[in-house]
Amino acid sequence: MFGEIINYVNYVMEYEYMQRAFLTSVIVGIICGAIGCFIILRGMALMGDAISHAVLPGVALSYVLGINFFFGAVISGVLTTIGIGYISQNSRIKNDIAIGIMFTFAFAIGIIWVTLLKSSTDLYHILFGNLLVVRTSELWATFGIGVFVLVMIYLFYKELLVSSFDPTMSAAYGLPNKMIHYLLMILLTMVTVASIQTVGIVLVVAMLITPAATAYLLTDRLWIMIYLSSGFGAISSIVGLFFSNRFDLDSGATIVLTATTMFLIAFIFSPKQGVLWRSIKSKSTKSLARV
Amino acid sequence: MSSAIQVEDLYVSYHGNTALKDVTFSLEAGNLLGIIGPNGAGKSTLIKALLQLIPRDKGQVTFLDKTVKEIRKQVAYVPQRNDIDWDFPITVLETVLLGTYPKIGMFKRPKKNDKEWAYECLKEVGMEQFYKRQIGELSGGQQQRVFLARALAQKAELFFLDEPFVGVDLGSEETIINILKRLSNQGKTVTVVHHDLSKAENYFNKLLLINRELIGFGSVNEVFRPEIMAKAYKGQFAFMKEIGVSV
Numbered sequence: 429m430f431g432e433i434i435n436y437v438n439y440v441m442e443y444e445y446m447q448r449a450f451l452t453s454v455i456v457g458i459i460c461g462a463i464g465c466f467i468i469l470r471g472m473a474l475m476g477d478a479i480s481h482a483v484l485p486g487v488a489l490s491y492v493l494g495i496n497f498f499f500g501a502v503i504s505g506v507l508t509t510i511g512i513g514y515i516s517q518n519s520r521i522k523n524d525i526a527i528g529i530m531f532t533f534a535f536a537i538g539i540i541w542v543t544l545l546k547s548s549t550d551l552y553h554i555l556f557g558n559l560l561v562v563r564t565s566e567l568w569a570t571f572g573i574g575v576f577v578l579v580m581i582y583l584f585y586k587e588l589l590v591s592s593f594d595p596t597m598s599a600a601y602g603l604p605n606k607m608i609h610y611l612l613m614i615l616l617t618m619v620t621v622a623s624i625q626t627v628g629i630v631l632v633v634a635m636l637i638t639p640a641a642t643a644y645l646l647t648d649r650l651w652i653m654i655y656l657s658s659g660f661g662a663i664s665s666i667v668g669l670f671f672s673n674r675f676d677l678d679s680g681a682t683i684v685l686t687a688t689t690m691f692l693i694a695f696i697f698s699p700k701q702g703v704l705w706r707s708i709k710s711k712s713t714k715s716l717a718r719v
Numbered sequence: 720m721s722s723a724i725q726v727e728d729l730y731v732s733y734h735g736n737t738a739l740k741d742v743t744f745s746l747e748a749g750n751l752l753g754i755i756g757p758n759g760a761g762k763s764t765l766i767k768a769l770l771q772l773i774p775r776d777k778g779q780v781t782f783l784d785k786t787v788k789e790i791r792k793q794v795a796y797v798p799q800r801n802d803i804d805w806d807f808p809i810t811v812l813e814t815v816l817l818g819t820y821p822k823i824g825m826f827k828r829p830k831k832n833d834k835e836w837a838y839e840c841l842k843e844v845g846m847e848q849f850y851k852r853q854i855g856e857l858s859g860g861q862q863q864r865v866f867l868a869r870a871l872a873q874k875a876e877l878f879f880l881d882e883p884f885v886g887v888d889l890g891s892e893e894t895i896i897n898i899l900k901r902l903s904n905q906g907k908t909v910t911v912v913h914h915d916l917s918k919a920e921n922y923f924n925k926l927l928l929i930n931r932e933l934i935g936f937g938s939v940n941e942v943f944r945p946e947i948m949a950k951a952y953k954g955q956f957a958f959m960k961e962i963g964v965s966v
Contacts, residue, residue, distance in 0.1 A: 469807060520734070583826055590817050593807050596798045599772050600879075601821040602791035648853035650808045 436670050446673075448567045449559040453665035453683065455574040456619075456626040456635065461661030462581055463619050464640035465654050466612060469592045473637050474524055475512075478531035479613060480620040480632035482508035484538025487554060487624070491545055498569065498621050505617030508534050509610065557628035557680040559669070566625065573622045577615050581654070584611070589650055626665070627680035635661060638687040645691075645698040660690055721784050723748040723877065723908035724769065729778030731761070731768045737931065738764050744927060744936045748783070748876075751903040752910045753923035757952050760930040762912045763799065766879045770794060782877055790877070792821045795870035797880040800862070805855035811865050812850040815841055818872025840868040844894060860891025867895055878902060878909040884918075896922050919943065 440446045467476045486504030490497035508530050515526040542551045553561075581588065591598040591608045599605050616636075623632045643656035668683030675682075696704050722745045729742040739761045746752055754762045767773045769780050771787045782790040795818070815837040819829050829837075841847045844864040854862060863883055870878055878899070884892050899909050903924070913919055919926060919939070926942040928935035930951040935942040942948075 469804075586820055586823070586828065587825075589809075590820055593809055593814075594798060594803065594817070596767075596772060596802055597796055597817070600770050600791070600794055600796035601873075602788070644808065648808050649810060649813070653808050 432674060433670070436673060439673065445560055445562070448562040448564065449679070450666070450669060452562050452567050452570050453559060453626045453669055453679065454662050455570050456623045457639070457661030457663070457665035457683075458658040459574045459577045459619050459661075460623060460632070460635035461639040461643075461657035461659070462654050463577060463612075463615055464636040464661075465643065465650070465657050466581075466588055466592055467616065467636050468640045468644060469650075470612075473633070474527050475509075475613075476616060476636045477633040478512070478527045479505050479508065479616050480623075480629050480636075481531045481538075482534040483617060483620050483624075484554065484629060485534055485541055486538075487621075488538055488541035488545060492541075496569075498573075498618075501621040502614065502617050504534060504538075505620070506610070506614060509613040553628070554624055555628050555630050556678055557624065557626050557631070559626055559672075559679045562625050570622045570625075573618050577619060580611070580615060584608070585651075588612070627683055631680045631684050634684040634687060635664070638684070638691050639664060642687070642691045642694045645694045645701040648700075660687065664690065722746055723750070723783055724910070725779075725781045725784075726769065727779040729765075729768060729780065730776040731764055731773065732776055739768065739929070740932050742778070742929070742933045744933060746908065746910075746925065748908050749903055749906045750908055750925045751899055751923050752908075752925045752927060753913045753919050754910065754927045754929065755913055755916065755919055755951075756929040756934075758914070760951065762914070762929065763881050765927075765929060766796075766881060766910060766912060770796065770879065793876040795873040795875035795878045797863075797866045797870050797878075797883055799881045800859065800886055802881075803862075803866075805862070807854070809854060810850065811846065811852050811854060811857070812837055812841065814854055814865055815868045815872050818869040821873060837868075837872050840871040841865070843871055844868045844898065858888065858891075859886035860888040863887050864891055864894060867898060871898070876907055878907060880909070880911045882912050882914065884913065884915065916948075 440450050464476070467473060483501035483505050486500035486502070487497045488500075489504070490500030493500070511530045512523070512526045515521050515530070516523045539551065542554065587598070587603055587608055591603055591605050595605050619636070620629070620632050623635060627635055639660035640653070640657040642660050643653045646656060647653050664683050664687035668686040669679055671677065671682040671686070672679040694702065696702050699705060724744075724746040726745070727743050729739060730737070731739040742765065754765060756762050764773065768775050769787075771780075780787060782794070812834070816829050816834060818840070819833040819837060823829060823833065838847060838850065841850055844867055846861060846864050846868060849857060849861065854865060857865065867883070870880075880899075883895055887895070899911065903909050911923070913922070920943055923939060925937065926935065926939055927933070928942050928947065928951050934951045935947045
């Protein structure tokens with residue numbers, strides 16, 4: 429095993445395309461982990477899944493127009509968000525239903541456009557990621573998105589915290605909750621776009637919520653949760669890439685499986701929330717009660 | 720004479736159904752007002768509409784002769800228990816510290832003196848020894864005291880509390896009402912949504928009785944009279960008669 433790891437490190441050091449794959453996936457792990465904390469605390473896991481799927485038509489359209497697919501993705505992500513908000517606010521349709529309708533709609537349109545425009549190989553890469561073809565320019569774009577997202581979280585940390593925890597209070601003292609929601613949706617779209625090559629559209633939601641949920645089981649403080657979650661995201665990428673490389677598997681799948689493994693470990697062994705500790709505690713209180 | 724809360728002709732509706740109609744009243748500063756009425760009477764809706772947390776169809780509301788927008792940073796709001804996610808990763812002190820946010824401003828972080836002030840407010844409600852706890856690890860009464868501390872940390876002029884005594888032990892209830900009384904004696908205006916009629920008489924100096932519309936407003940003696948109360952609770956009294964309970 430140790431020798432394999434040395435091989436992996438050598439491999440990454442030796443080949444530039446592996447370095448680009450490595451750096452891109454680590455950046456994606458960090459930013460997904462950070463933004464994911466707010467997604468799960470605001471109960472928006474489904475929204476995360478929706479937005480990641482909804483970028484597909486935007487990506488396809490960008491190919492046609494010959495623009496960077498980043499812009500198309502943000503536009504279709506935001507349009508879908510607005511559509512969801514409009515339906516749920518103007519009818520008896522509940523939010524989760526509106527999400528389900530709108531994102532599958534956008535996704536279906538996207539599938540048709542991509543198949544009409546390009547070969548099905550491209551569709552496969554967009555859906556499931558393809559780390560080994562990351563270009564230097566794309567690495568820089570991912571880096572730029574990463575820096576921007578982290579700076580925004582840093583700058584608006586106070587506002588994100590209070591509007592996630594107690595939106596009524598934040599509205600009462602004059603914070604624009606809706607704007608904060610849309611800001612978060614834009615950041616989410618950007619993170620999704622950055623993740624397309626690493627894990628692909630279908631599995632982005634796992635990178636958003638699994639490391640964040642793992643961190644949520646381990647701490648009672650938001651800022652620690654964000655650091656932990658980013659760390660777990662990065663570790664998932666590094667370990668996942670290793671397995672992808674070693675066994676010639678899709679990197680998206682191995683990264684997500686690594687993240688899930690960490691979640692299961694926390695789920696069982698977390699000192700405060702883990703099921704193991706909890707069952708020991710409830711048994712000891714039961715035996716105390718018997719005495 | 721300027722009033723702390725001035726409401727004229729307020730109408731609110733939800734999806735086309737009238738929730739509140741024709742509410743007009745005026746409250747001077749330094750009062751401790753209880754909003755009472757049967758379930759579904761629109762008590763919470765009223766304070767949310769006053770603060771424009773939900774849209775109003777029509778009507779004018781001013782606080783200390785200013786619009787809601789101009790006065791927002793002077794408003795402290797304590798939400799209903801059910802509106803809070805008690806598993807949120809936040810400690811007691813951090814929760815109280817949120818009360819300093821409105822006056823800190825964008826892009827800035829609370830400083831050492833803000834944290835000291837938050838700790839002072841925790842002391843005020845007798846919760847300082849729990850400052851490191853996660854908020855879900857507290858009892859209902861302790862949680863409500865922490866949220867009152869957060870309101871105190873806001874150094875507000877107007878306080879709005881939505882059902883602060885639900886799920887609260889007697890000791891905490893006493894602590895909370897004493898602090899609210901002291902605030903109103905200091906000239907602050909405190910408005911409390913309350914459903915337990917048995918204590919309304921002792922807790923507040925003014926009462927506002929609603930059931931979709933304003934039924935009574937004034938001092939406790941003026942409102943807390945059988946013939947006025949019956950108007951608000953008539954549906955429920957009829958129902959009780961139907962099932963054989965004498966009123």
